[in-house]
Amino acid sequence: MIESLQIKKIASYCDEGVTISNLRKINFIYGANGCGKTTLTNFLNNPSELKFKDSSVHWKGSMPMKTLVYNKEFKERNFGKGSIDGVFTLGQATKEDIEAISKMQIELSEIKAKGYTRKENLAKLTDLKQTAENEFKDLVWFDIYKKYEVHFKEAFKGVMQKELFKERLIREYKENKSGLKTVEDLKKIADTVFGEAPEMLPLISSISFNRITELEEEPIWNKKIIGKSDIEIGNLIQKLNLNDWVNEGREYIQNNETCPFCQQNTITDNFKLQLEEYFDEKFAEESERIKTLSQEYLLLVQNFENSTQRIESTEKGNSKTKLDTDTFASLCKTITSQFTTNKELLLKKIKEPSRGIELLSTKLQAEIISSFILEANKKINEHNLISKNIGAVKTELISDIWKFLVEECKSIIELHIKKINGLNISIEKTKEQKDALLVEYKALDDKIKEANKNVTSVQASVDEINRVLKSYGFTNFRIEPSKTEKSQYLCLREDDTIAESTLSEGEVTFITFLYYLQLCKGSNSESDVSEERVLVVDDPISSLDSNVLFIVSSLLKQIIKNIKNGVGSIKQLILLTHNIYFHKEVSFIDGRTSQNVDTYFWILRKNNNTSTIQAFEMKNPISNSYELLWQELKEKALLSGISIQNTMRRIIENYFKILGKYGDDDLINSFDNPQDQEVCRSLICWINDGSHSIPDDLFIEHQEAVVERYYKVFKEIFENMNHLSHYEMMMGKVKGEPNIDVKALQPASVN
Incomplete structure (x- = not known):
């Protein structure tokens, strides 16, 4: 069954087009001639035609049915070529055959219904899966x-x-x-690997400090260096603790007899000899050693400080440095302070050898500085290794990153996979069930087609068409099976001559429609008699009189009844017509029921050469032509100026002139003053002019003010003629019978 359709970019259907949705089993579309009905039916007859490439049809469950379209093209396609394709129906079937085929058709419908349910379930499961995928996708994104x-x-x-x-x-x-790394480690490596191609970095030179440590631990610094104690003067020097003082004063008495202390000539050769013996060779050696070791220490410290200063300066200027230069500088400042203290102590020791000193140990601080350099060099080696093997390192890093991301949302992934796996199992199971039903459906459908071949005949359709023709007075022609061509009909006169070319338009229309109805019940193929189908009927009574109109509507109403009751292979009807009486007759349900859930109504219009459609759902918008005129007048936004003129003229003619026997002068004279009478006269002239002729270029455009003025005068005519209540009823009434009081009109016409 067709659920909806859209037609656009063809004939009077614009780029936006017309969409007809919520199609039911029975669908009535009313539209005047030229509003686009035939284009619509041609589209449904062959939607794949290139000119309809922008239009679309949506079938229930995406399961198309055979579509049989009755329109002008159907008549041209089936009549005028001398013979007519035969229609196979169950003409030769016995009661048992029909029951057997009917039973199989019911079973086939049940299988189809189950298949449709499985298809719907499959679509729902697929939607659920897609929703789950989208939710998970957005979440991890x-x-x-x-x-x-x-x-x-x-x-x-x-x-x-x-x-x-x-x-x-x-x-x-x-x-x-991959192994799991922390996000901090990954970020650090990524900064190197994912940036510019890393260059090889030179290692930071190590600084030796072992000798400095050895010198700082030298025992001589704490040793008191003094002369011989067994010399006569030695006891006095040591007793008075004048060792360093006397040693320093020796420089002043080398070639001088004057004592540098008392300034008396007391320096004798014997005194000089005793001093020489006191400050013997051992004293001299140890004193010299102190000087030598001090000089070595100072030189090593100077080298150490120069090295640290050079490292600090170089690395601070290196944007790729792996050394913590700020901490390094702080450590260097601390050890420099320690060196300064030791330098002062060494100077004192050189000046006063008899004084014992203890140098500050810089070993720990030097080790810390050295470890900083080692750690930086370790990072440099890692960097250089990455630089050397950048491709492999990048691959490994990317793998490590994804491992980290997976662990970050592992529970979410596992929950999603579990959900998707469950849905996949359900989808696969439902698909298997659907496929099994499809196989079962095809097997049963083939069986029904084979059964149809054995009991179908074209004769039954011939008999039915001829019966209807005879019943309604068409006795001067008939349908007969061709004697030369199998499965062909001929339209013959009473003298057996071909009658097709001499039939009137009404006769051709009627017999074409009867042929169409037989085709709806059967098929041009023996095997497709029971195939489910959709009927599309466009104005089947265009040239028929009222008697034939009644029988056509009766035949269609029987089809409608069968569709509603689910009897037969016809599952849907879309009927289009411009004839209001036929529309009312064929859409009539009964005297008590106003709506039916299987029925839907539309009105198709064309304004400014563009087709539009209005849905009225289950409420029939058309009761008779008179009420339709009022409904069109109320919907003035959908009408052109010419349509408004024609509508007003027809209302006035129907109500006042035909029913009430009034003339134009009666309407004009109902106004009291001449000015109003002239306005009324201009209205009548306006509506007559607009409804009987096409305005020239000077009047092709109607101003809104003019239309609104005549709407006002139109109402005043009813008011002045004492029929305002009728105007208000018709303008306020949306649907239903207008309840025209003819007797109330006629007495006024006598006066």
């Missing part, structure tokens, strides 16, 4: 991708779309065997 996009963008190359990222994440969950 915003919670994972967006969170790490800045740091790991290089690892996301090729998957910078939601769907691709989702698929990669699930694949990594199943396949990634």
Whole structure:
């Protein structure tokens, strides 16, 4: 069954087009001639035709049915070629045959219904799966991708779309065997690997400090260096603790007899000899050793400080440095302070050898500085290793990043996979059931077609058509099977001559429609008699009189009844007509029921050469032609100026002139003053002119003010003629019979 259709970009259907949705089993479309009905039926007859490429038909369950269209093209296609294709029906079938085929058809419908249910379930499950995929896709995109996009963008190359990222994440969950690293480690490596191609970095020179430590631990610094104690003067020097003082004063008495202390000539050769013996060779050696070791220490310290200053300066200027230069500088400042203290102590020791000193140990601080350099060099080696093997390192890093991302949302992934697996199982099971029903359906359908071949005949259709023709007075021609061509009909006169070319338009229309009805019940093929179908009927009574109109509507009403009751192979009817009486007759249900859920109504209009459609759902918008005129007048936004003129003229003619026997002068004279009478006269002239002629270029456009003025005068005519209540009823009434009081009109016409 057709659920909806859209037709556009063809004939009077514009680019936006017309959409007809919520189609039911029975559908009535009313429209005047030229509004686009034939274009619509031609589209339904062959929707795949190139000119209808922008239009579409949507079938229930995406299961198309055979569509049989009756319109002008149907008549031209089937009549005028001398013979007519025969229609196979169950003409030779016995009661048992018909019952057997009917039973199989019922079973086939049940299988089809089950298949449709499975198809719906499959669509729902597929939608659920798609919804779950979309939800998961959005979740990991915003919670994972967006969170790490800045740091790991290089690892996301090729998957910078939601769907691709989702698929990669699930694949990594199943396949990634990398070890798990922290996000901080990954970011650090990524800064190196994902940036510019890393260059090889030179190692930072190590600084030796072992000798400095040895010198700082030298025992001589704490040793008191003094002369011989067994010399006569030695006891006095040591007793007075003047060792360093006397040693320093020796420089002043080398070639001088004057004592540098008392300034008396007391320096004798014997005194000089005793001093020489006191400050013997051992004293001299130890004193010299102190000087030598001090000089070595100072030189090593100077080298150490120069090295640290050079490292600090170089690394601060290196944007790729791996050394914490600020901490390094602080450590160097501390050890420099320690060196300064030791320098002062050494100077004191050189000046006063008898004084014992203890140098500050810089070993711990030097070790810390050295470890800082070692740690920086370790990072440099790692960097250089990465630089040397950048391709392999990048691959490993990307794998590590995805492993981290998987672990970040592992529970979400597992829940999603579990849900999708469950849906996949249900989808596969439903699909298997649907496919099994399809196989069962095809087998039974083939069986029905084979049964139809054995009991179908074209004669039954011939008999039925001739019976109807005879019943309604068409006795001067008949339908007969061709004696030369199998499955062909001939239209013959009473003298057996071909009658097709001499039939009147009304006769051709009637017999064509009877042929169409037989085709609806059967088929041109023996095997397709029982095939489900949709009927599309466009104005079947265009040239027929009222008697034939009644029989056509009766035949269609029987089809409508069968469709509603689910009897037979016809499942849907779309009927289009411009004849209001026929529309009313064929759509009549009964005297008590006003609506039916299987029935839908539309009005198709054309304004400014553009077709539009208005849905009235289950409420029939057309009761008779007079009420339709009022409904059109109320919907003035949908009408052109000419349509408004024609509508007003027909209302006045029907109500006042035909029923009430009034003339134009009676209407004009109902106004009291001459000015109003002239306005009324201009209205009558306006509506007569607009409804009987096409305005020239000077009057092709109607101003809104003019239309509104005549709407006002139109109402005043009813008011002045004492029929305002009728005007208000018709303008306020949407649907139903107008209840025209003819007797109330006639007395006024006598006066």
